[in-house]
Amino acid sequence: MRLSRYFLPLLKETPKEAEIVSHQLMLRAGMIKQQAAGSYSWLPLGFKVLNKIIRIIEEEQNRSGAVQLLMPTIQSADLWKESGRYDAYGKEMLRLEDRHEREMLFGPTNEEMITDIFRTYVKSYKDLPLNLYHIQWKFRDEVRPRFGTMRSREFLMKDAYSFDLDEAGATQAFYRMFVAYLRTFHRMGLVGVPMRADAGPIGGDLSYEFHVLAETGESAVFLDKRLVDKPIPAIDTDFRSDLTSIFKDWTSLFAATDEMTDEAGFKAAVEPEHQLAARGIEVGHIFFFGTKYSKPMKATVTSQEGQAVEVQMGSYGIGPTRLVPAIIEASHDDAGIIWPVSVAPFEAVVINLKVGDAESDRASERLYDNLTREGIDVLLDDRDQGAGGKFAAADLIGIPYQLIVGPRGLKDGVVEIKHRKSGERETLSIEEAVGRLKSLIVPQRRDSV
CATH class of the missing domain: 3.30.930.10 (Bira Bifunctional Protein; Domain 2)
Known part of the structure; x- marks a missing residue:
């Protein structure tokens, strides 16, 4: 979405x-x-x-x-x-x-x-x-x-x-x-x-x-x-x-x-x-x-x-x-x-920090598409507004994981994952990010106990 x-x-x-x-x-x-x-x-x-x-x-x-x-x-x-x-x-x-x-x-x-x-x-x-x-x-x-x-x-x-x-x-x-x-x-x-x-x-x-x-x-x-x-x-x-x-x-x-x-x-x-x-x-x-x-x-x-x-x-x-x-x-x-993964409205949100920047747009779309294909319930924040408002919105609505994409990180080929519950942050390559999110989210879905 x-x-x-x-x-x-x-x-x-x-x-x-x-x-x-x-x-x-x-x-x-x-x-x-x-x-x-x-x-x-x-x-x-x-x-x-x-x-x-x-x-x-x-x-x-x-x-x-x-x-x-x-x-x-x-x-x-x-x-x-x-x-x-x-x-x-x-x-x-x-x-x-x-x-x-x-x-x-x-x-x-x-x-x-x-x-x-x-x-x-x-x-x-x-x-x-x-x-x-x-x-x-x-x-x-x-x-x-x-x-x-x-x-x-x-x-x-x-x-x-x-x-x-x-x-x-x-x-x-x-x-x-x-x-x-x-x-x-x-x-x-x-x-x-x-x-x-x-x-x-x-x-x-x-x-x-x-x-x-x-x-x-x-x-x-x-x-x-x-x-x-x-x-x-x-x-x-x-x-x-x-x-x-x-x-x-x-x-x-x-x-x-x-x-x-x-x-x-x-x-x-x-x-x-x-x-x-x-x-x-x-x-x-x-x-x-x-x-x-x-x-x-x-x-x-x-x-x-x-x-x-x-x-x-x-x-x-x-x-x-x-x-x-x-x-x-x-x-x-x-x-x-802070939603548990099993009932969160979205399991992850891709936050595009600079909408209109060609590289940020391309990386955000790619990550969004790949997460969707992996079965992750993902939201793409593609609004043209400041980073502070995007971070505040993601924290407020409680999505468990934020995947942060911006020009500064992309220069080094990396993006950042923020864990909503702990505040922990991880810096990963674009290739690694999707697999890492899947490994975090799937075990928490609690489809069985």
Whole structure:
């Protein structure tokens, strides 16, 4: 992509309405534009990051055996009345009527709709286990939306729903998704810390949140610091590993928000040398709630013995539009965003320091073409403006590697690579630069763990 043809509305000043770093940088980097309270347009740079996050989520959901579908944003109130949640959900639910005065709602979640789909088509134990997921926009009418897309009214959600014949199978489904979440966040350069949590309006007995540690996190969290460096479990291709042992191993280490424990309980549970008090951002939540929805909605299958059995269910949520600011909160500096390669809008940027100089133009185009042929997601800054503005823009939008091309270096046949995260600089020949960038970028894509 050539920056001269791209839509990237950068801001020099920090907007006054932005309270936290991620909101400030997303606005300044031209990633989002607020349209109304808690509602944002995703501009090209932000949308590109969002789609890379979605791709990782989809790959790990598919790998775990979940099957993707797509459900509507607008739901019938009748389904929610059937489950008993229509009146219980509260003012966060946006209620509306269509032209025929039928009660509808903008879905804040999809347990009722997915249960209706299941009960329509699945009738036998032979069709279980089953996990269905989609990635769809949700709406929750927050009293005070804030922090940009961290806590907005309209947001994108990956929600998955498991169906099993018995509690033992449903528990294994829960553990399977637990491990899938560890892998998902790891591939984004994050440590997803699992914490036992209240089930809230979703319901259920087994509930875990996943938090990303960041100085500006909304929640105070207390944990055993060994969780931060704990290796991600190796999993068979078809998830035949001992999921129970993995779950118990991870949850044996203390981790809780301030809502679930107090500092005294934390100190009693964790040895002093392993204690870590920090701030966290919730980026995922998984639930096992048994027959909470299948019972009132009569979602049953015929067992091997010919009996009608209410299926055991769980639900599993990740917020892609929350993950974008969460990654920024965990990875930035005074100059701007520092994206991990796996979710960066571009993996490298070729910066032509002197547009119009024949040698600089020729070398920049050659490097851009060669990187593109090598499969690198590359941006070419071919704008006719000063070097300082180009460097500032590259730092602000957080591209992991900058390939700097200018007349001075080209006289000696060299270009420079700047590592955004460390600030390290390397001087290489034009021939070496492409291979060096490929060797830096490909291992960090985290296509597998």
